[in-house]
Structure formats: structure tokens, C-alpha cells
Amino acid sequence: MSRILSRLFLAVICIVHLVPFYLLLNLSFKPTTDTSSKWQPSSAMSWDNFSNAWSEAHLSTALISNLIITAGSIVLVVIIGSFAAYPLARHRTKWNGFIYMLSISCLVVPSLTILVPLYKFMVDIHGMDQYWAVILVQVAFALPLSIFLMTGFMGTVPKELDEAALIDGCSRFSIFLRIIMPLLKPIIATIVIVLGVQIWNDYQFSVFFLQKPDVQTIPVALSRFISQYHSNINWVAAGCLVGMLPMTLAYLFLQKYFIKGMADGAVKG
Amino acid sequence: MPSSQPHSVRRSNAPGKPGFVRRYFQSASALNLMYVPALIFFGVFIFYPLIKGFQISFTNWDGYSPKYSWVGFEKYERMFHDKKILTTFKNTLIYGLGSTLLQNLLGLAYALFLDRKIRGLGIARTIVYLPVIISPLIMGYIFYFIFQYDGGALNDLVAVLGKEQVDWLSSGPRAVWIITLINTYQYMGIAMIIYLGGLQSISKEFYEAAQIEGAGWLSQFRNITWPLLAPAITVNIVLNIIGGLKLFDVIVALTNGGPGYASQSLSTMMYNLYFARQDAGYAAALGNVMFLVISIISLFILYTLRRRELRM
Numbered sequence: 001m002s003r004i005l006s007r008l009f010l011a012v013i014c015i016v017h018l019v020p021f022y023l024l025l026n027l028s029f030k031p032t033t034d035t036s037s038k039w040q041p042s043s044a045m046s047w048d049n050f051s052n053a054w055s056e057a058h059l060s061t062a063l064i065s066n067l068i069i070t071a072g073s074i075v076l077v078v079i080i081g082s083f084a085a086y087p088l089a090r091h092r093t094k095w096n097g098f099i100y101m102l103s104i105s106c107l108v109v110p111s112l113t114i115l116v117p118l119y120k121f122m123v124d125i126h127g128m129d130q131y132w133a134v135i136l137v138q139v140a141f142a143l144p145l146s147i148f149l150m151t152g153f154m155g156t157v158p159k160e161l162d163e164a165a166l167i168d169g170c171s172r173f174s175i176f177l178r179i180i181m182p183l184l185k186p187i188i189a190t191i192v193i194v195l196g197v198q199i200w201n202d203y204q205f206s207v208f209f210l211q212k213p214d215v216q217t218i219p220v221a222l223s224r225f226i227s228q229y230h231s232n233i234n235w236v237a238a239g240c241l242v243g244m245l246p247m248t249l250a251y252l253f254l255q256k257y258f259i260k261g262m263a264d265g266a267v268k269g
Numbered sequence: 270m271p272s273s274q275p276h277s278v279r280r281s282n283a284p285g286k287p288g289f290v291r292r293y294f295q296s297a298s299a300l301n302l303m304y305v306p307a308l309i310f311f312g313v314f315i316f317y318p319l320i321k322g323f324q325i326s327f328t329n330w331d332g333y334s335p336k337y338s339w340v341g342f343e344k345y346e347r348m349f350h351d352k353k354i355l356t357t358f359k360n361t362l363i364y365g366l367g368s369t370l371l372q373n374l375l376g377l378a379y380a381l382f383l384d385r386k387i388r389g390l391g392i393a394r395t396i397v398y399l400p401v402i403i404s405p406l407i408m409g410y411i412f413y414f415i416f417q418y419d420g421g422a423l424n425d426l427v428a429v430l431g432k433e434q435v436d437w438l439s440s441g442p443r444a445v446w447i448i449t450l451i452n453t454y455q456y457m458g459i460a461m462i463i464y465l466g467g468l469q470s471i472s473k474e475f476y477e478a479a480q481i482e483g484a485g486w487l488s489q490f491r492n493i494t495w496p497l498l499a500p501a502i503t504v505n506i507v508l509n510i511i512g513g514l515k516l517f518d519v520i521v522a523l524t525n526g527g528p529g530y531a532s533q534s535l536s537t538m539m540y541n542l543y544f545a546r547q548d549a550g551y552a553a554a555l556g557n558v559m560f561l562v563i564s565i566i567s568l569f570i571l572y573t574l575r576r577r578e579l580r581m
Contacts, residue, residue, distance in 0.1 A: 009382065010389050017396050017454075020411045023422050027414060038414060038422045084307035087300035099304060106315050108564050110515045112536045113556035116332070116549050117321035118314070140314035143307055172300055201404035203518045204536075219406045223522070226410060233414065240410050244403045251402045252395075259398055263462045 027237035049238035057225035057239050062218045063246070065210070068131050069217060070200045073138040077195055078188055080139065081146030086176050088147070089154035090162065100151065106144040111204055122209055129212040137205050142195045153187040154180065193254075193261035200247060218243045319560075325553040332549035344554035353530040354555070357538045360445050361559075364452065364534055365513035365566070371453040372509050373502070376460025381494075383461070384468045394465075398458035405455060409522025412451050416523070441531020444524050448532060451519055456512065460505045467501030468494070503574040507567060514563050535559040 023038050028049050030042040054060065088100045118137070127133025157180060165175045203219040210216050216224065222243050229235050251258050293299055326344055330337035348354050379397060383390055400408060415422045416437040424434040438444045475493045484492070517536040520526060526533040526541060533541065535555065542552035 003387070006382070006385070006387055007389070010387065010393050013379070013382075014389075014393050014396050017399075019422075020408075020415065020454075021399075023414050024411050035420070037425045038420065039425055080306045080310065084304035087303050091297045091300050093298075096301065099308070103304075103307065103311065106311055108511065108567055109315055109319065110536070110559060110563055112515070112517065112539055113560040113563075114315070114318035114322050115539060116325055116543055116553040116556060117318040119543070120332075121318060121321070136310070137314055140310040143310055147307060172295075172297065173303075176300075176303075197402050201402075201406075203404065203406045203521070219404050219518075222410075223406060233420075236410060237414065240407045244407050247402050247404075248399070251399065255395055258402065259394070259462055262401065262459065263466055 024237050024241055027234055028241045030234050032232060032234045046234075049234045050242060053225065053235050053239035053242060056229065056235070057221050057243075058213055058216070059218065059221060059239070059242055061214055062216055062221035065131070065215055066200060066217045066246075069134055069138065069206075070196055072131065072135040073142060073199050074192055074196055076135065076139045077142045077146045078191060081143055081191070082150050082181065082184060082188075083176075084143070084147050085150030085154055086180060089151045090159070100147075103144055103147045106141075107148070111141055115208065119208055127209065129210055129215050131215065134205060134209050137209065138199050138202065141205075142199065146191050146195065149187055149191055150184065153184065157183055189257060190261040190264050193258055197247065197258075197262075322553045322556055325550055326557050328550045330549045331547045332543055332552075333547075337550075340550065344551045345558075347551065348554065348558065353533070354538070356441075356530060357533045357535055360532060361514055361516075361535045361562075363445050364449055364516045365510050367446070367449040368452045368456070368513040368516075369506055369509040371449065372457045372460045373505055375453065376457045376505065377464050377498075379457070379461045380464035380468055384465060394461075397461055400455040401458045403455070405452075405518035406522045408451060408455050409519040412447075412519075413523055416447060438524055439528055441528055444528070444532040448516070448519055448523060449513075451523070452513060452516060455519075456509070460509065463501050463505055464498065467498045471497045499574075499578040503571070503578060506574060507571055510570060511563065511567055514559075514566065535562075 026040075026042055027038060029045050029047075030036075031044055031046040031048070034043060036043075084103070088096055088103075122128055122133055122137075125133070127136075161179055162172075162175050165179055166172070170178070201219060202217070203223070206217045206220045207223065210220055213221070213224070222239055225239055226236050327339055327341060328337045329340045329343075383393060418424065418434065418436040418439070421437070423437065427434055437447060471494065475497075476489055479489045479493060515536060516534050517540075520532060520534055520537050524532045526537045530538070536559075539552045539555050539559070542548045542555065
């Protein structure tokens, strides 16, 4: 293949993949009165769509909900996950092998298959519309992957480190806290990115357990907004654009980590 | 927790402590206490609901009233005669297998093309990967602008070509394929990145040796690239199948399972049965079957692909 041809092909790939984003951007700046084709660039830059979508979809409240739920879940997933992985990686007994298999098998449980009993359970423990309840569910479903990645990573940390510290009189638990924990940074970064994206974008759990408008996350708030204003396509576009903006910005700035983290997470997952 | 014993070695000399407690905290098995919190999470939020769901599937519970009665296997039997459920199963298989096939073909093609040194490569990778980090719900809404009948972006193109406009989402089977394509577009970036990683880990010496022996591009691909990509292929196929079989958000945003029930997946159907039709027993039964199907398919694929890897 000649150079020019491959350049051309590269350009075609980029353009084709950008089409949905071009349409979204174009639509969200178009005044609602402008009903020309979606392909035709907007004649005027209208910011009204954004201000309307922002206030009608309650996106400022939704953003705070998203931050609380994602941050809370990730902190718990990292702590509980690394705790659980340490004995599974270091103290390999038959019983612990079974516990490891049990944890990993939770990966295949589709979250929706247990929707009915989980919903009833949430009502029973008064967890509806509560951040803590959604955080706990998110943690439960994020833990298997986290344990899997952490256990695999700890396997690559030399055991001699632990043994040397044990001889020096360090207790087994403080070996974990002081020696192993600081070495986990790369895998923690991967977990934060992979599971952070997943929890940030989650719709399945949030739509069931967060029904009051003042606790809804961005995807839930958007779906509510869109079912109400679906005829006003420019508002919908503006809402979608604002909704995907935080993650998109994070991605563009930390691209290297996102791509590497997700690929690592997937390959080891 | 052993955390209460940060310096157990020194403290072990403290008098008055029962010996076995002290010895336990010094032993390696005391570490096992560290996975107890995780097990509690699994027990409460995964295993308990799984068992409970099994129980509910044998009742005619409506989802809220305290009264219900046992109906045995009735809900499971009903599934076999329910045409809507059969459509749902067929759709779920298309979502799962169709998007897996497309994501892998396209992801591999892109990776083969991008595995070279040309300018603009990084930009292409960034763009192809971008949809992965966006909520699939939002992706569904964006694609609605393209496929909607009245003023949709695709129909504008059709009009320019002078053909008659099509109501893309009005036909069930077509909607199913459109959703499969959207899912492919959104997540093919992952497959591409994993294949790129796989390609870059193959030593260039193999290709140099093959070129000296006069092997063509196709034979190099068949004899070097393809077998050495086996682990990447396994990961991608398992990942995409599980993701595709669970598809929910895009469907809700684009067709909400319609027209009628024609584009429902198992996930959306379950949601529908529970919240709209108040048939919790049926929904739970469907959930159990979905769990079984996904576990069997993913275990089977993992097993066959791993064996394939070993043979190569």
C-alpha cells in the first residue's frame, strides 16, 4: 500500500468515526427555530439549548450525585479489593483457592438477572434513593474484577519482600500496609480508570435505585429529561453533550492512562 | 482484624492472653480475615439475591404485595410458549454473537492497518476509542438523530440520493441489527487496542525470517500473526460476548424494545416484566435462565479458546 493511500484511508476512518459527534455538536448549537438538515452547519451559535438543558435536566445536581457515587464506590473497591487480594495471593491454600474462584465467578453474574430480589432487598433495608445503598451495590459488582486484577498483580511482587520484613519483626498486616500497598499504584490506577468509567456511566442500577430527582445521576437525569422533551431535538443534543463532557475531558487529558488502563484491565480481566 | 495487632511479635509476650488467640494472629491464616469484607459484599448483594431470585421464580408474586402463592415450574413452562420471549432470546443472541463477530473483524482490521508508522496514527486511535468512555445510553440518543424517520441524518442522505426515505427503526429485525452496529461502533475500540497490543508483542524477527524465505503477506498472517494473536482473540471474544448478551442501555435509549417487543433483549424484557407488567415471578425466572445461558456460553467459549491456544 502506498503512503498516500494509507494516509487517505486513515483520514476516512477518522471522519467516519467522528460523524455522530459532528451531528451532536452541530445540533446542540443550532437554534430550535432552525430546522435545516442535521448535516448543515448551524447558521448561528446558540447557547440557549445548553442553559435550558442544564436547568431542565437538573444536571448540576446530577453531577454532584455522580461524583459522590463514583468516588465513594471507587475508594471502597480499592480498599476492600486490595485487602481481599492479599491473602488470596500470598496464602495459597486449597480453601483460599476456592474463595478466589468464588469471587471470580461473580464476574459472570449479569447484574440484571438478580434485579427482582435486589430491588425488594433495597426496599426492605430502606436503601431506595440513598447514595450509600447504590454505592454498596456498585462495590459488590465491581469487586470481582478488582480482586482478580489485584491478585494477579500481587503475584508479580516478590515474596522475598514479605519474608524479609517478617524476619525484621513486622506483623503480617503491617507488611501489607507498609510494603505491599505502596507497590500497588499502577494496578490501582488501572482499577480507578476501568471501574470509574463503568460506575460513572452506570444506568442499570441508578435507574432502579435512584428515583427521586435530587439524587439522580447524569444518565438517569438525562433519560428523564429526554422522555419529557424528546420533540425538542436541540435540547436533547445539548443535554447529551453536557452529560458526556466530564468523562470526555478526562479522557482527552489522560488519554494515555485511559487506553493503557482499559487494555490492561481487559487483558488481565 | 489483625489491624488491632500491629506489632504482634512484641505484644506476644504480654501475659494473660489466651494462647490460641495470640498464635492465631501471628499465623498466616489470620490474613484470611482480610477477605471477609469482600465476602460479605458478595453474600449480601450477589449470592443472597441469586438464591432469593430462584425462590421467587417459583411463585406468582407481583413485585409488591405481601401475598403470593407457589406455582412450581409454571413460569418456566410459560417461557417455551411465549413468542415474545423467543424473540427476546433470538435478539439477545444476535446482540451477543453479532457484535462479537463485527467488533473482532473490524478491531483486527483496524489494528493491522494502524500497526505501522504513519503520521496521524495517534489521532485515529484516540477517535476510534473515544466512544468507549461515553455512556451507552447517551450513545443511543446520539444515534437516534441518525436513524429517526423525520429529519434523521441518514434519511437526509437518502433524500439527496433521490431515493425514498426509510423508517429505519420501524422494522424489528432491522432495529436489532442497527443496535448491534451501534454497540460495535461504540466498543470496537477496545478490540482494536487489545489487538494492537498483541501485534506489537510479536517479535519482528519472525517476519524478517519469513520474508527471507519469500513468504507473502497472506502466508505471514496465517502462520505468524494469527497463531500468536490467540490470547488477544480469546480475551476479546469473551469480553464482547458477555457485554453483548447483557445489552441494555442502548436499547432503552434507541427503541425501548420496540416496535412492540421486536428489539427487546433479555435485560430489557426483564425490566419490562417487573416494572411495567408487575410479573415479578416471571421476571425472576427469565433472570435465572439468562444467568444460566450467559454462564454456559462464556464458560464454553473460554474453554474452547483456551484449548485452541494450547494447541497452537
